[in-house]
Amino acid sequence: MFSTILDDDMSSKCAIVVGSGLAGLSAASQLVKHNVPVRVLERAAKPGGNSIKASSGINGAPTNFQLFAEPGDAFYSDTVLSAGKRMSSFTTERENLIKTLTEGSAGAVHWLVEERGVDLSKVAQLGGHSYARTHRGAGPPPGFAIISALMKSLKKSPLFHLQTSCTVTKVLQEKKRVIGVEYIDPNGNYEELHGPVIFASGGFGGDAKGLLAQYRPDLAGYPSTNDPRPGTQPLLTEAGAQLIDMDSVQVHPTGFVDPADPTSPLKFLAAEVLRGEGGILLLNGKRFINELNTRENVANAITSTSSTSELPRQWEVQLVLDEATYNAAKSHVDFYLFKGLMRKTTISELSVEALETFKSYAITISDNTEDPLGRKFFGNWALKEPTPESVVYVGTVTPIIHYTMGGVLINEKSEALTKDSKRIEGVWSAGEITGGIHGGNRLGGSSLLECVVFGRIAGDQCAQYLNTGK
Ligand SMILES: Cc1cc2nc3c(=O)[nH]c(=O)nc-3n(C[C@H](O)[C@H](O)[C@H](O)COP(=O)(O)OP(=O)(O)OC[C@H]3O[C@@H](n4cnc5c(N)ncnc54)[C@H](O)[C@@H]3O)c2cc1C
Numbered sequence: 001m002f003s004t005i006l007d008d009d010m011s012s013k014c015a016i017v018v019g020s021g022l023a024g025l026s027a028a029s030q031l032v033k034h035n036v037p038v039r040v041l042e043r044a045a046k047p048g049g050n051s052i053k054a055s056s057g058i059n060g061a062p063t064n065f066q067l068f069a070e071p072g073d074a075f076y077s078d079t080v081l082s083a084g085k086r087m088s089s090f091t092t093e094r095e096n097l098i099k100t101l102t103e104g105s106a107g108a109v110h111w112l113v114e115e116r117g118v119d120l121s122k123v124a125q126l127g128g129h130s131y132a133r134t135h136r137g138a139g140p141p142p143g144f145a146i147i148s149a150l151m152k153s154l155k156k157s158p159l160f161h162l163q164t165s166c167t168v169t170k171v172l173q174e175k176k177r178v179i180g181v182e183y184i185d186p187n188g189n190y191e192e193l194h195g196p197v198i199f200a201s202g203g204f205g206g207d208a209k210g211l212l213a214q215y216r217p218d219l220a221g222y223p224s225t226n227d228p229r230p231g232t233q234p235l236l237t238e239a240g241a242q243l244i245d246m247d248s249v250q251v252h253p254t255g256f257v258d259p260a261d262p263t264s265p266l267k268f269l270a271a272e273v274l275r276g277e278g279g280i281l282l283l284n285g286k287r288f289i290n291e292l293n294t295r296e297n298v299a300n301a302i303t304s305t306s307s308t309s310e311l312p313r314q315w316e317v318q319l320v321l322d323e324a325t326y327n328a329a330k331s332h333v334d335f336y337l338f339k340g341l342m343r344k345t346t347i348s349e350l351s352v353e354a355l356e357t358f359k360s361y362a363i364t365i366s367d368n369t370e371d372p373l374g375r376k377f378f379g380n381w382a383l384k385e386p387t388p389e390s391v392v393y394v395g396t397v398t399p400i401i402h403y404t405m406g407g408v409l410i411n412e413k414s415e416a417l418t419k420d421s422k423r424i425e426g427v428w429s430a431g432e433i434t435g436g437i438h439g440g441n442r443l444g445g446s447s448l449l450e451c452v453v454f455g456r457i458a459g460d461q462c463a464q465y466l467n468t469g470k
Pocket residue numbers: 018019020021022023024041042043044047048049050051052053054055056057058059143166167168169200201202203225226232268269402403430431432433444445446447448449451
């Protein structure tokens with residue numbers, strides 16, 4: 001354990017990062033690059049946050065891994081479209097953030113691949129995207145691969161220091177300038193650490209009784225992919241920060257209902273890539289939506305029907321892959337099969353309606369006719385002559401609370417802003433703790449991206465502040 005109260009000389013050169021997820025580690029990487037000592041305070045016993053669970057990938061365009069070149073502004077347009085009505089307020093601020101995100105996306109993927117050695121060579125098209133631009137590797141899931149690579153690189157530097165089991169409880173200010181944080185150390189003692197601060201402490205999707213209950217009481221009882229924990233946005237509002245879009249909560253359409261523990265409130269995510277690679281969704285044996293529609297629309301299509309359980313509040317939707325789709329998403333599916341979340345079976349074990357559904361879907365794909373539900377990309381689905389004996393891979397899924405779009409308003413420099421849009425000196429924010437970038441709906445793959453883009457910007461800005469006082 002290092003000394004928790006730094007002397008004045010040291011504190012003037014040390015940066016503090018709250019949270020060791022992807023945003024925090026991206027910021028720390030830049031600080032180290034600029035020769036700035038960095039102290040990362042992490043509440044959990046291990047680093048990685050929700051970032052380490054990420055399973056579908058990170059967006060980037062244009063990259064060398066994309067098979068189809070896309071127009072320069074397509075990613076920007078998709079993000080604006082997905083943000084929806086929220087774009088009508090804070091329009092300029094949002095446009096600037098989205099530009100920074102999408103224009104920085106190729107560089108973010110390049111940085112991870114070229115400078116940190118992460119394999120991101122596979123590209124899938126997720127819901128709401130008009131092109132395939134979500135990158136992952138052939139090996140471990142992308143969140144794990146990226147966090148491991150960043151940790152490996154950071155650990156080599158004597159400038160990097162990570163303290164786990166330390167919960168930040170307060171932002172310290174002097175004449176409105178942020179000068180450090182108060183935190184509880186692993187022994188339960190309150191300590192102070194001085195220096196400029198980057199908040200990268202994640203979203204509030206697991207804060208069911210606190211921020212979620214306050215902003216979205218209608219989502220009470222929904223299961224979640226996030227561990228139960230309080231959100232940290234209030235620490236920054238106490239320091240003058242403005243919150244935005246706090247009621248924009250992403251309900252992901254597909255969390256696995258574990259047959260061994262069907263009522264657990266904590267669910268495992270059924271990665272978006274399963275649908276991106278060709279998977280389809282059935283309710284009572286029938287397709288009911290273009291599976292590549294936005295998460296919001298797919299989830300709404302499910303929750304507009306009667307739930308099958310009230311506590312937790314859940315539905316029974318079947319996520320089905322054929323053999324070819326299984327092969328394309330093999331590393332994911334093998335893991336889900338191992339965990340008992342999916343099973344290999346035959347169509348005869350589903351329902352009579354399901355066989356009819358597969359037959360008409362096969363006609364749509366074979367004849368290249370228009371899908372009545374509007375799906376335009378069928379991924380790897382190749383089951384053209386379905387019979388009761390055809391092999392399929394199936395899991396039961398339900399909508400879950402997954403991601404919080406709202407949070408601290410930042411600008412393109414990752415500076416936390418006040419109600420009158422002024423920068424709060426000495427503090428930056430990046431990652432899921434922030435709001436404004438995704439509006440009403442985040443596109444799959446754009447959260448890891450925001451962590452890298454805005455985390456690195458925060459690191460650069462904080463280093464400049466320490467070096468020049470500006
Ligand atoms: C199962 C799952 C799959 C996902 N898949 C994808 C995907 O494929 N692509 C994608 O783009 N996005 C995905 N997401 C979303 C994405 O992973 C997260 O939004 C993103 O990783 C958030 O990163 P972060 O660094 O902002 O926060 P986190 O990774 O959550 O890290 C925040 C850290 O801050 C710590 N912390 C919080 N409060 C305090 C405090 N007071 N003091 C000290 N430490 C604190 C937390 O313990 C945590 O470790 C997924 C999310 C989940 C849950």
